Every structure is written in structure tokens, then in C-alpha cells.
Amino acid sequence: MRVLIVEDDESLADGLSVGLRLTGLTPETVTTIADAREAMAHGGFSAVVLDIMLPDGTGLEFLTQLRSQGDDTPVLLLTALDQVQDRVAGLDVGADDYLGKPFDLSEVSARLRAIVRRAEGRADSSIAWNGLKIDPARMSGRRDDRHIEFSPREFTILRALLERPGAILSKSVLEDRLYGWQDGVESNAVEVHIHKLRSKLGTEFIQTVRGAGYRLAGEAT
Numbered sequence: 001m002r003v004l005i006v007e008d009d010e011s012l013a014d015g016l017s018v019g020l021r022l023t024g025l026t027p028e029t030v031t032t033i034a035d036a037r038e039a040m041a042h043g044g045f046s047a048v049v050l051d052i053m054l055p056d057g058t059g060l061e062f063l064t065q066l067r068s069q070g071d072d073t074p075v076l077l078l079t080a081l082d083q084v085q086d087r088v089a090g091l092d093v094g095a096d097d098y099l100g101k102p103f104d105l106s107e108v109s110a111r112l113r114a115i116v117r118r119a120e121g122r123a124d125s126s127i128a129w130n131g132l133k134i135d136p137a138r139m140s141g142r143r144d145d146r147h148i149e150f151s152p153r154e155f156t157i158l159r160a161l162l163e164r165p166g167a168i169l170s171k172s173v174l175e176d177r178l179y180g181w182q183d184g185v186e187s188n189a190v191e192v193h194i195h196k197l198r199s200k201l202g203t204e205f206i207q208t209v210r211g212a213g214y215r216l217a218g219e220a221t
Contacts (some may be wrong), residue, residue: 001003001025001026001046001047001112001116001156001160001163002025002026002028002044002045002046002177003020003027003028003029003038003045003046003047003048003049003112004027004030004036004039004040004045004047004048004049005020005027005028005029005030005048005049006030006031006033006036006048006049006050006051006054006055006059006062006190007029007031007049007051007078008031008032008051008054008055010031012079013029013031014029014099015105016029016049016105016108017029019105019109020105020106020108020109020112021152022152023106023109023139023152024136024139024150024152024153024155024156025109025112025156026176026177026178026179026196028045031054031055031056032055032056033054033056033059033061033062034056035202036050037062037065040066040071044072044114044176045073046073046116046163047073047074047075047076047112047115047116048073048074048075048076049060049075049076049078049108049112050063050075050076050077050095050113051078051088052077052078052079052083052090059077059078059090059095059140060086060089060199061092062078063075063077063090063094063095064093064094066094067093067094068094070196072107072119074096074097074112074115074116074119075094075095075096075097075115076095076096076097076098076099076108076111076115077090077091077095077097077099078099078101078103079098079099079100079101080100080101086170087100096115096118097111097114097115099111105201109137110137113125113136113137125137127159127162129162129165129216129218129219130205130216130217130218131218132143132148132201132205134150134155134158134159134162135215136155136159139151139152139155143201143202148200148201150192150200151193151196153178153189153193154196154197154200155192156177157174157177157178157190157193157194157197158197160174160177161206161214161215161216162216165216166215166216167215168209168213168214169213169214169215170211170212170213171213174190174213174214175190177191178190178193190214194206194208194214204217205217205218210214
């Protein structure tokens with residue numbers, strides 16, 4: 001799940017980025033509204049973590065523009081704990097949730113999962129496919145009565161495939177989910193993590209479509 005972080009405090013943004021990566025998310029960090037607009041133009045974000053006070057305007061202005069353009073990407077607003085008016089204004093212009101500073105990283109991750117789940121129309125946090133049931137909060141799953149643990153990057157690829165079951169995802173799409181559009185890419189990372197996933201889920205769970213990419217085998221359960 002790719003998440004755009006719009007935050008001009010570098011230490012806070014770095015902490016968010018590192019923390020979200022450890023939960024299997026793929027964060028992208030920008031520090032201005034202008035850069036946020038450019039990032040959103042690339043598309044592919046499941047959610048946005050948005051600070052209110054930014055160097056070239058306010059997060060509320062950016063959020064208002066997103067909603068006026070018909071962009072319904074879930075947004076988690078970061079506010080100062082004592083700024084009730086900012087929280088109310090943010091919710092009124094289209095924020096899906098808010099979190100006061102300072103905050104716990106595990107709560108940020110949980111709230112992001114919750115607003116994305118609501119946007120997808122799912123009440124249950126777990127996701128099931130072909131006998132596998134995964135718990136996004138714990139990056140683990142069960143299949144054939146076996147408990148399976150996934151590394152953050154294994155889970156990132158698996159989650160990307162589960163978000164579009166049956167669809168073929170190219171290597172470049174999966175690389176974007178692993179690293180984001182700003183990062184350098186290891187040439188064989190996707191193949192390595194697909195191999196590890198197959199060793200845990202079975203060789204036929206993820207199919208290779210020659211010349212196109214990868215897709216999940218089977219059907220929803």
C-alpha cells in the first residue's frame with residue numbers, strides 16, 4: 001500500500017517513513033504542496049498523511065483542491081493536539097481522519113489501514129484469497145492451518161497482488177510498491193521476494209505471466 005506523506009519537518013517525516021515501511025507500507029515523502037501535487041499526478045497512492053502547516057500553503061488548501069477535483073484518496077490529517085478548529089475544518093473539507101501530534105507510529109499505521117479499508121468498503125481487516133487469510137496489522141497469515149510470517153517487503157508485494165486479484169502486475173509496478181518513485185531499485189528484488197513468497201505459500205500461488213508480470217492463482221475464499 002503506497003502512502004504519500006506531506007510533512008516539512010524532516011525528522012518527523014523520516015520517522016514516519018521508517019515506521020510505515022516496517023509495517024509493510026510503501027511511503028513517499030514530500031515537503032511542499034507543490035511536490036505533493038506532482039506526486040499525486042503520478043497516481044497509485046492508497047492514502048495520504050497530510051500536515052496542515054506547510055511552506056507554500058496549508059494542508060487544508062491542498063485537501064480542498066483534491067476533493068474539488070474528484071480525488072477521493074483517503075487522507076489522514078496531522079494536527080496539533082490543541083488546534084480543535086483545524087481538526088474540524090479538515091473533516092469538513094474532506095479528511096477521513098485526524099491524528100494529533102505527538103503520535104505513536106503504530107496508531108498512524110492502524111488509522112491508515114482503517115481509512116483505506118473503509119474506502120474499499122470492507123468491514124473486516126483481514127483479506128482472503130485461495131485459502132490464504134492475511135492480517136495486515138501483523139503482516140502474517142494462515143493457509144492450510146499453517147501460520148505464516150512475512151517480511152515487510154514480502155508483505156508489500158503480496159498486498160499489491162491481493163489488492164488486484166486476478167490482474168497481472170508488471171515487475172515495474174511491483175518495484176514502485178517496494179521502493180516508490182523516488183528511490184533506487186535493486187534489479188532482482190521482485191524476483192527474490194516472489195521466490196520467497198512461493199516457498200511459503202506454494203509454487204502455484206503466484207503465477208508468472210511471461211513477458212507481462214505476475215498474478216495470483218485461484219479465487220477469493
